Amino acid sequence: MIYTVGETAKLLGVTASTLRYYDKEGLLPFVERSAGGIRMFKESDFEWLQVIGCMKKAGMSIKDIRQYIEMALQGDDTIEMRLEMFRHQREELRAQMEELEHTMEMVEYKCWYYETAKKAGTIAVPRDMKVNEVPERFRKILRELRKVPEA
16 A cells, blocks of 8 residues: 555654755655655555654754665664664663653652642751751662762
8 A cells, every 4th residue: 555745744743844954954765756756655665754753853864874784774784783773772772761760850859848848848858958867768869969079
């Protein structure tokens, strides 16, 4: 079955302009066109499009995605390079996830801080607590917040 840009976009949950942009950037060399130049997406193109979407969500640049597609179209000789590309991105994502987890802990701490202040009617209560009076899960964050940066 053949799909239009609009139909493909709807099925993938992206905008038609996103697909047109991908094509303009050279990410869709596998998509055929009609004699009139209309993009004709096949079901076999959907896996490519989903991988492209995943790579974008993973933070990969258009340039890197284009390079990946070019390597994939070259065949088995580029397997090792493609593997390394994904290993590198995996490490980037792990680092981002660790940073997000730390950020979430900070936000959780601040929620606890203001919930405690609200119950007490003043921020003086959580502000003046000693580290051992704070719930254990927030002590590391509190120590980090109270640490004076070195000049």
